[in-house]
Amino acid sequence: MKCIRARAQAVALTTASTLLLASCSLGGGESEEASGGDGGTPTEVVLVTHESFALPDELVEAFEADTGLRLTQRAAGDAGTLTNKLVLTKDNPTGDVAFGVDNTFASRAVDEGVFAPYAPTLPEGAEAFALPGEGADVLTPVDAASVCVNIDDTWFAQEKLAPPTSLADLAKPAYRDLFVVPGATTSSPGMAFLLATIAEYGDDWADYWGDLMDNGAKLTDGWSDAYQVDFTQGGGEGDRPIVVSYDSSPAFTVDGEGGTTTSALLDTCFRQVEYAGVLAGAENPDGAEQVVDWLLSDEVQAALPDSMYVFPVSSAVELPADWARFAQQPETPYEVDPAEISANRDAWLREWSDITSR
Structure with a gap:
């Protein structure tokens, strides 16, 4: 922000x-x-x-x-x-x-x-x-700017684990307890990520969120807690190498060797x-x-x-x-019509809160 x-x-x-x-x-x-x-x-x-x-x-x-x-x-x-x-x-x-x-x-x-x-x-x-x-x-x-899932490339290379590439991957057992996301009711990027899942899964978005939570996804109040505290590449002592952030974030994790240590998954983005x-x-x-x-x-x-x-x-x-x-931008980011968001925002957030508080 x-x-x-x-x-x-x-x-x-x-x-x-x-x-x-x-x-x-x-x-x-x-x-x-x-x-x-x-x-x-x-x-x-x-x-x-x-x-x-x-x-x-x-x-x-x-x-x-x-x-x-x-x-x-x-x-x-x-x-x-x-x-x-x-x-x-x-x-x-x-x-x-x-x-x-x-x-x-x-x-x-x-x-x-x-x-x-x-x-x-x-x-x-x-x-x-x-x-x-x-x-x-x-x-x-x-x-x-697009809200996208970001990964710590260094962590995945060290662990010899293939990183996720899609929203569906985040609910797979291989990535249990590795994902941190700011809450949709308390964070602008969190709301954007929720909208990305709604755009992808339609009426089945709630089932997807149930799978995410069952797979150990961690919720935080805001972006800074997710990125700067829990994310392994956030500059702290985090233990989660997958986070919701931005398509611009890899431009801020440039290493001393002319590369960047993180990537934005461009198939997960909401503009x-x-x-x-x-x-x-x-x-x-x-x-x-x-x-x-x-x-x-x-x-x-x-x-x-x-x-x-x-x-x-x-x-x-x-x-x-x-x-x-x-800072690569997605070619086809997820989108939800503003009128649809206006008509359904409150109901979506109530249902999301029920799922994530179980």
């Missing part, structure tokens, strides 16, 4: 439905300075985002210099918490523009009328990440796309549109891998060397 994305492997992402306030309050009135002093054009634009949003200071300063706007950032938890807050405050929005609603929550925000129409010119390649169905005219794709949108009823809609345009700029798109550990949606920017070599 430090305050940088969990995929940077520094902080757990949580996908609880609770509405915990971040350190920066989302409330508060508009100052005279922010509203333009004499009630004219606002000089402040407020970006509401998740707690993992981070871009280099020089990019923010350049945006402010180019536009004459002061960019204020207000953190609101992870993608799920952010979406909940935006829905609850839709009649009195706490900012002008939002970033960080992803495809697992987008339909809820769209259905609730959180965002106003704005369709900027997309950079090359970004159209492939547009929100399917309703909402493409209010939400703009900014970045993408997450993060969007930006102008909030309906924004105090500064013009400034909000400028923020969306800025997030699509070459400068910001090129900064995303090192700043937030996600892939840019623009195919025109060059990836960092380690990313280009080791």
Whole structure:
């Protein structure tokens, strides 16, 4: 998702439905300075985002210099918490523009009328990440990353055990007690992994999860516990060489010999796309549109891998060397229609909780 994305492997992402306030309050009135002093054009634009949003200071300063706007950032938890807050405050929005609603929550925000129409010119390649169905005219794709099963290649080589390659393999006896996964009710990557299993197994997904648990899969509250504590390649003393992480993770386990010690299983991935949108009823809609345009700029798109550990949606920017070599993206990741997620999320999570708590 430090305050940088969990995929940077520094902080757990949580996908609880609770509405915990971040350190920066989302409330508060508009100052005279922010509203333009004499009630004219606002000089402040407020970006509401998740707690993992981070871009280099020089990019923010350049945006402010180019536009004459002061960019204020207000953190609101992870993608799920952010979406909940935006829905609850839709009649009195706490900012002008939002970033960080992803495809697992987008339909809820769209259905609730959180965002106003704005369709900027997309950079090359970004159209492939547009929100399917309703909402493409209010939400703009900014970045993408896929949640994938990762393995410790070094561990499997030392144990002379062939590593798994698919979701089905994870329930086989050969991999008993080797898999750790963040929970679907408490973690964004955990929810994404659940959706991958639903996409693969359809109505039989619950049986698959029963087999996983019977095979000794371990649940954690969040990604950081799974990757940094239990995973053997997470930098700690873990004892599980299979973990749910990201397609970008192998770029962060590069060894001193020009290789990487982990791999992402590209046939297990669920793609997450993060969007930006102008909030309906924004105090500064013009400034909000400028923020969306800025997030699509070459400068910001090129900064995303090192700043937030996600892939840019623009195919025109060059990836960092380690990313280009080791962070392979799946060609056909699992997908679930956002409308289907919206209609079934609560029921799926209740059933998942029942299975995993037996």
